[in-house]
Amino acid sequence: MRTLVHWLVVLTVLGSAEPFQQQQAVVVPSQDIKLRDVHIGDINFVHTTDTHGWLGSHLSQANYDADWGDFVSFVDIFRQKMSQLSRDVIVIDTGDKRDGNGLSDATWPPGLRSSKIFNMMDYNLLTLGNHELYTAESAILEYRGTSQSPKFKDKYVCSNVEFIEDDGRRVPFGNKYITFETPIQKQRVLALSFLFSFQRANNRAIVTPPLEEIMEKGWFQNMTETNKEEDIDLIIVFGHLPATDPAEREMLKIHALVRKYYPNTIIQYFGGHTHIRDFVQLDSKSSCLQSGRFAETVGFLSINMTNFADFDNPIFTRRYIDFNKDAFTYHLRRIANDADVSLSTRRGEFISRLVNDLRHDLNLDQKLGYIPRTYYVSTRPLDSEENLYHLITHKILPNLVPSKTYVPSMSRFILVNTGSVRYDLYKGPFTKDTEYIVMPFSNDWRFITVPLVVASRVESYLNKGPVIASLGIPSSIHHKQHFGGLRKCPFITDPNLSEGYTTEDDFGCHGDDTLHNSQKEYEMPNVVQCKDVKGSKEEEADPLKMVHVIFYTFMELDVLNAVNSIINDLGLRMENLTTNDCSHYGGDSTKKLLRDYFAQF
Ligand SMILES: *[C@@H]1O[C@H](CO)[C@@H](O)[C@H](O)[C@H]1NC(C)=O
Ligand SMILES: *[C@@H]1O[C@H](CO)[C@@H](O)[C@H](O)[C@H]1NC(C)=O
Numbered sequence: 001m002r003t004l005v006h007w008l009v010v011l012t013v014l015g016s017a018e019p020f021q022q023q024q025a026v027v028v029p030s031q032d033i034k035l036r037d038v039h040i041g042d043i044n045f046v047h048t049t050d051t052h053g054w055l056g057s058h059l060s061q062a063n064y065d066a067d068w069g070d071f072v073s074f075v076d077i078f079r080q081k082m083s084q085l086s087r088d089v090i091v092i093d094t095g096d097k098r099d100g101n102g103l104s105d106a107t108w109p110p111g112l113r114s115s116k117i118f119n120m121m122d123y124n125l126l127t128l129g130n131h132e133l134y135t136a137e138s139a140i141l142e143y144r145g146t147s148q149s150p151k152f153k154d155k156y157v158c159s160n161v162e163f164i165e166d167d168g169r170r171v172p173f174g175n176k177y178i179t180f181e182t183p184i185q186k187q188r189v190l191a192l193s194f195l196f197s198f199q200r201a202n203n204r205a206i207v208t209p210p211l212e213e214i215m216e217k218g219w220f221q222n223m224t225e226t227n228k229e230e231d232i233d234l235i236i237v238f239g240h241l242p243a244t245d246p247a248e249r250e251m252l253k254i255h256a257l258v259r260k261y262y263p264n265t266i267i268q269y270f271g272g273h274t275h276i277r278d279f280v281q282l283d284s285k286s287s288c289l290q291s292g293r294f295a296e297t298v299g300f301l302s303i304n305m306t307n308f309a310d311f312d313n314p315i316f317t318r319r320y321i322d323f324n325k326d327a328f329t330y331h332l333r334r335i336a337n338d339a340d341v342s343l344s345t346r347r348g349e350f351i352s353r354l355v356n357d358l359r360h361d362l363n364l365d366q367k368l369g370y371i372p373r374t375y376y377v378s379t380r381p382l383d384s385e386e387n388l389y390h391l392i393t394h395k396i397l398p399n400l401v402p403s404k405t406y407v408p409s410m411s412r413f414i415l416v417n418t419g420s421v422r423y424d425l426y427k428g429p430f431t432k433d434t435e436y437i438v439m440p441f442s443n444d445w446r447f448i449t450v451p452l453v454v455a456s457r458v459e460s461y462l463n464k465g466p467v468i469a470s471l472g473i474p475s476s477i478h479h480k481q482h483f484g485g486l487r488k489c490p491f492i493t494d495p496n497l498s499e500g501y502t503t504e505d506d507f508g509c510h511g512d513d514t515l516h517n518s519q520k521e522y523e524m525p526n527v528v529q530c531k532d533v534k535g536s537k538e539e540e541a542d543p544l545k546m547v548h549v550i551f552y553t554f555m556e557l558d559v560l561n562a563v564n565s566i567i568n569d570l571g572l573r574m575e576n577l578t579t580n581d582c583s584h585y586g587g588d589s590t591k592k593l594l595r596d597y598f599a600q601f
C-alpha cells in the first residue's frame with residue numbers, strides 16, 4: 001500500500017524523531033511506574049477523539065481510571081507549565097461525543113447533559129463527528145449548544161457540513177475555517193475541519209464530500225487568496241476521518257489539494273472515527289495523529305517549527321497517553337521537573353463532582369448483577385470461553401423463550417449480528433451503565449420455518465455478504481494490521497505487564513506511553529448463531545426436517561435474501577419466501593437475556 005518513496009520519508013523522519021533520550025536533571029516520580037516521556041516542542045497539541053460519552057472514567061478498567069475532571073486538571077496544569085516554558089498548547093477534539101456510555105445516552109437527546117460537562121474543557125478547536133448527526137435532535141443540540149455557544153463560537157470549525165435552521169435556511173454548521181495567532185510563540189495558524197463523506201445525516205444537516213467542498217464551493221479559493229502561504233506558519237486540518245484509510249483515502253486527497261496551495265507550509269492533521277491509535281507521516285512537513293476512542297487515550301503531538309540540524313524540516317513527535325491519573329501525574333511531573341506536582345485542581349474536582357452527580361441522577365450505578373470474569377469482543381477468538389459472542393451464543397441465547405409459537409421439540413437457529421455489541425464486558429458489577437456500554441438496544445425477534453439444510457447455511461451465507469446495519473454503533477477496528485499490512489513491531493508478552501495498546505505507526509513501535517502486552521485482534525464475522533438442534537442423531541441428519549430460523553427484526557430482508565438464494569442454489573423445489581412467511585417470535589431481547597444471566601451472580 002505504501003510506496004517505497006513513502007517509506008524512505010518515514011525512515012528519515014524516524015531517524016530524527018525517536019532518539020530524544022537525554023533529559024536534564026531527572027525527576028523520578030514517587031510511583032515506581034516507568035512511562036515513555038512526552039517530548040515538548042514549540043507547539044504542543046493535546047488531542048481527543050471519539051469520546052462517545054465516556055466522561056466518567058472506566059470503572060472496571062484500572063488502566064483508564066481518569067475522569068473528565070482529572071483530564072481538565074491535567075490540561076490546565078499542562079498549559080500553565082508550558083506557558084512558564086514559553087511554549088504553546090493547542091487542545092483539539094475531533095467529534096463523536098455520544099452513543100457509547102450511559103452519561104450521554106441515558107438522556108434524550110443523547111448528550112443533553114454530558115455535552116455541558118464535555119464543554120468545560122477549554123478546547124481551542126473542536127468539531128463534530130457522524131454521531132452528532134444521526135438524529136435531528138442531536139444535530140440541533142450540537143449546533144445550538146456547542147457550535148454557536150459563546151465559549152466555542154470562534155473555535156468550532158466545520159468546513160463541509162451545513163445546519164438547517166427551523167425556517168429551512170442552510171447555514172454553515174461552524175466556521176468554514178479560522179485563523180489565529182498562538183498566544184506565546186505568535187505562530188500564525190490556519191485551521192480547517194472535515195467530516196468524512198457521511199451519507200446518513202438527519203434532515204437538519206447536509207454533509208458535502210470534502211473534495212467537492214474544497215473544489216466547488218468557492219470559499220476555499222477565497223481563503224487561499226486572503227491567506228497566502230507567506231502569511232501562515234502552520235495549517236491545522238482536524239476532522240472526523242481516519243488517518244489510515246486505504247479504501248477512500250480522503251485524508252490523503254485533502255492533503256494533495258491543500259499542498260497545491262501551500263507547498264511549503266507545515267500541515268498538521270488530526271483524525272478520528274476508526275477508534276484506533278494511529279500516526280501517519282504525509283510528507284516531510286506534514287503528519288497526522290489519531291487518538292483512539294472512549295477516553296482511553298490522550299493524544300500528544302509536538303512540533304518544533306525549526307529544526308537546527310535540518311533547517312527546512314520541522315520535528316514532529318507523538319505520544320499516546322493512557323487515560324489514567326498516574327500517567328497524567330507522571331507526565332506533569334516530568335515536564336515541570338518537579339516531583340511535588342499533584343493532578344488535582346479545584347476546577348477539575350468540581351467537574352468530577354458534576355460527573356458523579358450526573359451518574360447518580362441517571363441511576364447508572366444501579367446494580368443489576370455481577371460479571372465474574374471478563375469477556376472480550378475481538379481480542380479472543382470466537383471459540384474461546386472468554387469471547388463475548390461465544391458467551392452470547394452458548395449461554396445467553398439458549399434462554400430465549402418465545403411468547404406463544406413455541407414448540408419445544410423444534411430445532412432452531414438464533415442469529416444475531418455482531419454489530420449489536422459495542423464494548424468488552426469487564427469483570428465487576430453489572431450496572432445500568434454496563435448495558436449502555438455493551439448492549440444498548442433492545443430488539444424484537446422474528447422467525448421463519450425452513451428445511452434444516454437451508455437453515456444450516458444461513459449463517460455462513462450472511463457472513464460472506466456485506467456488513468449488516470449496525471444501528472449506528474461505533475465501529476471498532478483497533479489495529480492497523482486489520483488493513484492487510486504485516487505487523488513489524490514485536491508482539492509483547494511479559495508476565496509483568498497488563499494487556500493494552502502496543503501501537504505500530506509510521507514512527508515505529510514506541511508511541512504508547514505505557515508498556516503493555518500486545519493484544520491479538522481476531523476478525524469477527526458479521527453474524528453469529530446459537531444452534532439449538534433437538535432430537536436424535538438420525539433426525540439431525542434429515543436435511544428436510546423443518547426448523548426455525550430466528551433473527552432480529554431489522555435483519556429480515558437479509559435473512560430472506562439468504563434463504564431464497566440458498567433454496568435456489570440447492571435447486572430445492574420450493575417457492576421463494578417473502579415477509580409474509582416471517583412471523584413474530586416474541587421473547588426477551590438479547591439485552592434483557594444478558595442482564596438476567598448476570599443477575600444470578
Ligand atoms: C525542540 O527544540 C528545543 C529547543 O528549542 C529543544 O530543547 C527540544 O528538545 C526540541 N524538541 C524536539 C522534540 O525536538
Ligand atoms: C469570494 O470572494 C468574492 C470576491 O470577494 C466574493 O464575491 C464571493 O462571494 C466569495 N465567494 C465565496 C463562496 O465566499
Ligand SMILES: *[C@@H]1O[C@H](CO)[C@@H](O)[C@H](O)[C@H]1NC(C)=O
Nearest residue numbers: 032492493494495496497515
Ligand atoms: C518481572 O518482574 C520481576 C520482579 O520485579 C523481575 O525480576 C523480572 O525480571 C520481570 N520479568 C520480566 C520479563 O521483565
Ligand SMILES: *[C@@H]1O[C@H](CO)[C@@H](O)[C@H](O)[C@H]1NC(C)=O
Nearest residue numbers: 560561562564565566568576
Ligand atoms: C428467489 O430469490 C432469489 C434470491 O433473492 C433470486 O435470485 C431469484 O430470482 C428468486 N426467484 C424467483 C422466482 O423470484
Ligand SMILES: [Zn+2]
Nearest residue numbers: 050096273474
Ligand atoms: Zn466514533
Ligand SMILES: [Zn+2]
Nearest residue numbers: 096129130273
Ligand atoms: Zn465516527
